[in-house]
Amino acid sequence: MVYNFNAGPSILPKEVLDEASRAILDFNGTGLSILEIGHRTPAFESVMHEAISLTKELMQLGPDKEVMFLHGGATTQFFQVPMNFLDVHGVAAYLDGGIWGSKAAKEASLYGHAEVVASSSDRQYTYIPKGFKVPSDASYLHITTNNTVEGTQMWHFPDVDVPLVADMSSDILSREMDFNRFSLIYAGAQKNIGAAGVCMVVADKSFISRRVRKLPAMMDYGKHIENGSMLNTPPVFAVYVCLLTLRWLKSKGGIKGIEDENLRKSSLLYDTLDALPQFRPTVAKEDRSQMNVVFVMDDPEAAEEFLALCDKERMVGVKGHRSVGGFRVSLYNAMPFESVKVLTDLMRHFAGKH
Amino acid sequence: MVYNFNAGPSILPKEVLDEASRAILDFNGTGLSILEIGHRTPAFESVMHEAISLTKELMQLGPDKEVMFLHGGATTQFFQVPMNFLDVHGVAAYLDGGIWGSKAAKEASLYGHAEVVASSSDRQYTYIPKGFKVPSDASYLHITTNNTVEGTQMWHFPDVDVPLVADMSSDILSREMDFNRFSLIYAGAQKNIGAAGVCMVVADKSFISRRVRKLPAMMDYGKHIENGSMLNTPPVFAVYVCLLTLRWLKSKGGIKGIEDENLRKSSLLYDTLDALPQFRPTVAKEDRSQMNVVFVMDDPEAAEEFLALCDKERMVGVKGHRSVGGFRVSLYNAMPFESVKVLTDLMRHFAGKH
Numbered sequence: 001m002v003y004n005f006n007a008g009p010s011i012l013p014k015e016v017l018d019e020a021s022r023a024i025l026d027f028n029g030t031g032l033s034i035l036e037i038g039h040r041t042p043a044f045e046s047v048m049h050e051a052i053s054l055t056k057e058l059m060q061l062g063p064d065k066e067v068m069f070l071h072g073g074a075t076t077q078f079f080q081v082p083m084n085f086l087d088v089h090g091v092a093a094y095l096d097g098g099i100w101g102s103k104a105a106k107e108a109s110l111y112g113h114a115e116v117v118a119s120s121s122d123r124q125y126t127y128i129p130k131g132f133k134v135p136s137d138a139s140y141l142h143i144t145t146n147n148t149v150e151g152t153q154m155w156h157f158p159d160v161d162v163p164l165v166a167d168m169s170s171d172i173l174s175r176e177m178d179f180n181r182f183s184l185i186y187a188g189a190q191k192n193i194g195a196a197g198v199c200m201v202v203a204d205k206s207f208i209s210r211r212v213r214k215l216p217a218m219m220d221y222g223k224h225i226e227n228g229s230m231l232n233t234p235p236v237f238a239v240y241v242c243l244l245t246l247r248w249l250k251s252k253g254g255i256k257g258i259e260d261e262n263l264r265k266s267s268l269l270y271d272t273l274d275a276l277p278q279f280r281p282t283v284a285k286e287d288r289s290q291m292n293v294v295f296v297m298d299d300p301e302a303a304e305e306f307l308a309l310c311d312k313e314r315m316v317g318v319k320g321h322r323s324v325g326g327f328r329v330s331l332y333n334a335m336p337f338e339s340v341k342v343l344t345d346l347m348r349h350f351a352g353k354h
Numbered sequence: 355m356v357y358n359f360n361a362g363p364s365i366l367p368k369e370v371l372d373e374a375s376r377a378i379l380d381f382n383g384t385g386l387s388i389l390e391i392g393h394r395t396p397a398f399e400s401v402m403h404e405a406i407s408l409t410k411e412l413m414q415l416g417p418d419k420e421v422m423f424l425h426g427g428a429t430t431q432f433f434q435v436p437m438n439f440l441d442v443h444g445v446a447a448y449l450d451g452g453i454w455g456s457k458a459a460k461e462a463s464l465y466g467h468a469e470v471v472a473s474s475s476d477r478q479y480t481y482i483p484k485g486f487k488v489p490s491d492a493s494y495l496h497i498t499t500n501n502t503v504e505g506t507q508m509w510h511f512p513d514v515d516v517p518l519v520a521d522m523s524s525d526i527l528s529r530e531m532d533f534n535r536f537s538l539i540y541a542g543a544q545k546n547i548g549a550a551g552v553c554m555v556v557a558d559k560s561f562i563s564r565r566v567r568k569l570p571a572m573m574d575y576g577k578h579i580e581n582g583s584m585l586n587t588p589p590v591f592a593v594y595v596c597l598l599t600l601r602w603l604k605s606k607g608g609i610k611g612i613e614d615e616n617l618r619k620s621s622l623l624y625d626t627l628d629a630l631p632q633f634r635p636t637v638a639k640e641d642r643s644q645m646n647v648v649f650v651m652d653d654p655e656a657a658e659e660f661l662a663l664c665d666k667e668r669m670v671g672v673k674g675h676r677s678v679g680g681f682r683v684s685l686y687n688a689m690p691f692e693s694v695k696v697l698t699d700l701m702r703h704f705a706g707k708h
Contacts, residue, residue: 197589216433235551
């Protein structure tokens with residue numbers, strides 16, 4: 001048994017892996033591998049349709065919302081969003097709450113003025129910036145709902161008059177929220193949606209109509225919608241893994257069901273960290289992430305020892321991001337409560353000896 | 355037994371599917387699925403390194419060549435190439451030998467002047483245009499070495515003084531050629547390299563240095579090279595399937611070995627078509643593709659009947675592209691000679707009855 005606390009690519013439900021493995025040999029009794037079927041066949045078209053409709057159902061999206069499964073990951077969205085919506089003479093507002101949001105703002109500055117409306121870089125992004133103003137003429141406000149690297153999460157969303165664009169790569173589908181208030185949401189699949197190699201985009205049709213420049217086909221959200229995410233050959237297998245994961249999520253009671261479980265998991269871990277003086281969470285209490293729990297150990301020798309112990313107990317992915325150091329434990333949807341229990345027991349045991 | 359003549363996504367070697375299926379459950383004894391491992395782990399880094407070095411070995415690339423595995427498919431390359439290399443006041447030459455080349459030229463016109471130096475659109479792209487002139491100041495000449503939809507293939511490459519850029523999506527690794535004469539080669543993986551969801555790019559370091567504008571990170575070949583195709587989370591599983599397919603190709607005697615087999619397969623099919631009056635190949639004899647064999651049947655009733663017969667015999671993917679009609683039989687590297695024999699036997703049997 002390996003305990004996979006990786007930040008992404010990360011743990012997937014066992015049921016998903018079993019079915020994906022079978023589909024590589026024979027997809028739905030077609031006698032063909034999911035890797036070999038044409039994307040313009042009823043067999044795959046039904047995969048894409050179901051993935052899109054399940055997303056709409058689970059996120060309770062309104063009729064104006066479109067769902068896309070696109071190539072390229074969130075880093076592609078960093079420039080695709082401003083390429084579509086930020087005019088060369090325009091302004092877009094960016095909340096700088098972590099290294100990914102900072103990178104998104106940098107990409108936007110290639111297309112127009114990217115105004116950072118607030119930043120928590122003054123304290124290594126250990127909190128979520130609050131109480132900022134957004135220019136009323138901004139094409140959109142871009143936020144990152146969960147900062148994977150730094151371990152902060154937004155629990156309140158700004159009430160703004162401009163369209164809200166959110167990178168939800170590391171907390172999408174993990175908690176209930178009004179997804180309909182966002183004009184555009186994007187999320188790399190490799191945390192809560194599926195495997196690496198595809199990005200989910202949810203957007204308002206009315207927002208999509210505001211594109212400001214001529215676009216290459218692959219960058220044009222409008223064309224992707226018209227073509228049902230089949231403008232070119234989609235990442236067939238990656239979309240299929242999304243479908244399997246979405247089905248699994250539905251079987252777990254949907255977003256509400258998984259949110260309860262996520263709260264149990266993160267509460268157990270944070271309570272343990274707070275109770276043990278050897279471990280110190282790094283982020284502001286009110287901004288703690290349920291998905292990525294970041295902490296340090298002030299004694300470097302003990303830290304080394306604990307890391308080695310995790311390794312010995314086959315707990316992988318607990319080392320902090322290279323830019324932060326310390327520890328990071330990711331508790332995505334597919335992580336069982338029992339695995340968090342094993343980790344916290346290990347922590348208590350370790351602390352008792354030190 | 356299903357005979358998979360799909361044009362892409364298409365047939366993959368059985369050994370590749372078996373190993374990919376196993377790796378979904380347990381990758382190399384790590385206890386983790388290939389879908390769950392972090393991309394910045396030695397386990398995956400070695401996959402990427404081996405995929406790159408095997409590509410260099412199989413294509414016999416010189417020391418100036420770099421290999422990348424990128425998100426997005428060939429359609430992304432249609433605009434990424436001019437975005438990198440075509441200045442707004444510059445010119446790039448395009449050979450218009452099929453619908454994909456035509457689309458590539460259209461995308462280039464967003465970035466500068468895309469000059470179509472020759473076209474075979476006058477006869478539905480049933481031949482490869484020859485004997486054209488390329489402006490000496492062109493940033494590059496773009497060609498499509500095999501036209502998947504129309505079934506033509508370039509057997510001679512233009513001798514030009516400008517950098518040669520080639521879309522080799524449907525015939526890469528299928529025949530020996532001097533890959534080093536190309537400044538940039540790209541190919542969607544879902545035909546001869548692996549599964550859908552990744553694109554291979556081979557480029558000269560010196561050509562890459564000619565980028566003409568500021569680029570978003572994900573569009574910048576230079577950044578991808580610097581980061582060893584790990585600028586962001588790569589399409590991990592798709593790259594892994596490439597590696598398995600490259601290993602398989604090596605075991606088959608490399609490109610030379612597979613080329614001999616491809617010649618046997620396509621000769622058998624074309625000879626059969628030429629011998630039977632009911633079937634009529636549509637493209638100029640000297641430009642026939644070894645990968646995609648396109649033909650029609652002049653009697654529409656017989657065509658319907660033959661299509662139904664293929665369906666009954668579990669031969670899939672033989673229907674022509676929606677833009678061309680008729681039939682298209684794809685014979686990529688992984689297609690066994692024996693399957694082509696079964697198809698041609700069926701053709702002879704059918705013709706004998708009509």
